[in-house]
Amino acid sequence: MRMTSSLGLLAAAAAFAAAPLAAQSEIRITGAGATFPYPIYSKWVLEYTKTRPNIEINYQSIGSGGGIRQFIDRTVDFGATDGPMTDSQITAIGGNVLHIPTVLGAVAPVYNLPGLTQQLRFTPDILAGIFLGQITKWNDSRIAAANPGVQLPNTDVVVVHRSDGSGTTFIFTDYLAKVSGDWLRRVGRGTAVNWPVGLGGRGNEGVATTVRRTPGAVGYVELVYALQNRIPYGLVRNRAGQFVNATLQSTTAAAAAAVADLAADTDFRISITDTEGAEAYPIASFTWILLPKQGTDLARTRALLEFLWWATHDAQRFATALGYAPLPARVVQLIETRLKSVTVAGRPVLPAAYAPGGTRR
């Protein structure tokens, strides 16, 4: 009878819903946030859970703004952001947050100028001018001045920025706010700003896509996205006057000065854009994972802490292959103290002597 065959279809769907479940994990942790470190986080999750099949870490890269939001709303176990939480945001949740740096990354100015063989050079003024909408043609005199001998086309500059709440935006606008009074006044720094010009792309992926598909486009993405998509990116002039490429060395150099001055009780919310140092890359930043100082679920908190310990120690070797700089040793030492300070129901989760596999290799 027709009806039974139709009912059969429905029953199949319902039966699927009630079907015995495949191998299920015992501990599931959910995190969300920055797209900036998504490549390294997903690599870490893959490697970590290879030997620990009872743990599942689901990380959704929805942008730093989303990470902070979901963390505040407590809809995820941890957040991830490249733009640290502001003081007012922290006060709003009673100070119950730890910023744990995981890697160092660089934001590269990517562009799409077919036919150009040399790497473009950007000065702070050029970047500010482009993103303020003041420089509209690629053969503008200011760009030409910084790139002698380069044949610049007479095409329009198409600005591409983030349409979602983004830590990468925070890093970039933080940099622009430091180097351009005009930018600071008109736009400011934040995970989502009122862009004077440009197209919006969703996530680092979205900006990379749009730049890749639009001739004359210029945007800003985390370095690994530029490398993996083979999008050309430019050199940026740092405070010392050198045109620097975004590399592991220059990123590490950017952190060097700030790290040396790190206080023992730091909350790690330090900006390393436009720092001193001849080799320092000016648009670099830590990226942080947000977790509560006082957790609620012992098993999940412990699993998360153990993962973070592993990530900031053994797993740092995966970072370089993906274009992120590993954490400086002093930072890792301080992280250890912080991780051990996380409590559930008033008691520390990690034992005081916790040090799996010795200290950082």
Added chain:
Amino acid sequence: MATRLTRRVIGAAMTGATYSAALLAILPLAAILVMLVMKGAGSLDWNFFTRSSVPLGETGGGFAHAIAGTLMMVGLACLIGIPIGIGIGIFLAEFGGGALGTLVRFVADVFNGTPSIVLGIFAWTWLVKPMGRFSALAGGFALAVILVPIVARTTEEMVRLVPNSLREAALALGYPRWRTSLQIVTRTAGTGIVTGCLVAMSRVAGETAPLLFTALGNQFFSLRILEPMAALPLQVYSYAIGPYDEWNRQAWAGALVLILLVLVLGLGARLATRGHQRQA
């Protein structure tokens, strides 16, 4: 006054215009379906159906988690929405003559016309925020809200179609009204009701917006309803707007699977109707 010839010419021209309109309307359909097959079919390998997401740079990833997630959440939506929808449909057909009936019909139409993104943020305020987590349950609920009005309206139509003579015969035999309605009338309209459900399911399977803030998505294969879950349309969206060729390729494949799912459900509905018509 135009001449006879002029009028004939105009007539012929307008006829041609309507032929062109029909052709132009169908052109995008052909374009989309052809593109889906061309770009997606090649990626439908074993991995695609059995593996879930893999990190960037690795190969061999698939959409198993997304396909399972869609089936799961559509199933959830049906579990929640079909009984309610059928109940409301029967109400409208049997007792829906008065003011309440008119109100319910109006409200059902309002829901039908509400953008699914609005329903998504509603499900967020109702289920995600209080529960403190994204979940497949919230996603299923959002889909159920879309499902109920469609099922209700089609159920009403189908139950209405049952001839009164059947009802009167049952009553004459001593069946109380409620048994007449539930057992006799509904069973007769059964195929039609199931058709309506299948149509609603095919519509709901393709919805993305309501799942954005409810189910969130998941790289892992998960059938736990209190955790975030992947879904076909969500995965297609993420991978379509990404810059990686690997992702784009999988997006086309996922879209092909999605359209096949939607079409199979719709086809099922059509076949059921034809069977019913042959019976009636």
Added chain:
Amino acid sequence: MRVTGEGRWKALRTVSRGDVVYRAVLTGLALLLPLLLLTLAAELVTNAWPAIRRFGFGFFATSVWDPVAGRFGALPLIFGTLYSSLVAMAIAVPLALGVAIFLTEFAPRWLRRPVATLVELLAAIPSVIYGLWGIFVLLPLLRDTLWPVVRPALVWLPIFRGTFYGPSVLAGGIILAIMVLPYIAAVSREVLLAVPAAQREAALALGATRWEAVWTVVLPYGRTGIIGAVILGLGRALGETMAVTMVIGNRHEISASLVEPGYTIAAAIANEFAEAVSALHLSALFYAGLVLFVVTVAVNVIARLLIWRVARGSAAGSAAI
């Protein structure tokens, strides 16, 4: 059931206890729907309230959308929603009417069912697939093939001024047009079928050509219903999210030019909702969502009132919607 003595009286009583329970259960279920709608409206208003109190009606008049400074003006969103829908209507209405007339008047009988089915199939394609096709097929087609050809002729017009990067109001309008066409066509077809044959035949008897009969008699007769169909399509276009956000460029700005990027309320919510860090930002998005909700409800109500007056309230008409 015994039909003797007391049992006989029970049988004759038209309402048994089972009936009361049955009706109560069904009524309860039915009441869920209006209750849910009220809850929906209440949640929207409650969550939008901080933004409503802060911006009031100025929300619709300002263009600045600045999360850092906490200023939110939805005028670009409203403008983009209306503009893209307008473009969609301009493309879809003539085509849909053409299809409806084709199916009711000019198509040979054997062709009618297949064509109608194919047009219905357009409505079955999920929005995200339209978006996918839009990104990889339509945008390159428009930007690389079509635009360079027509640009010299059109670029002097204000609505075509500017450089065409691909993501644009035009692309959004075209995709929307394809998506709403089946709805307008299906309902218009119902409306035209509801026109009494006598009207058509009278016109033909008076010497009109087939086309003239349609143009002078059938269409005017069904005018109300067709307007209703168009408004229904408009309601769909206003609320469409995924396909639009994938091709429209997502930019908070007003521009008269079709080739510039734009933004719609639905697309903005899709992009920014999960990430609005400040409570005010989230509230502003709810406010925009509330506006969208109210407008689409109003548009749908008007459409249905118009359609009910002419077309038969058949299963095809309402189920297609």
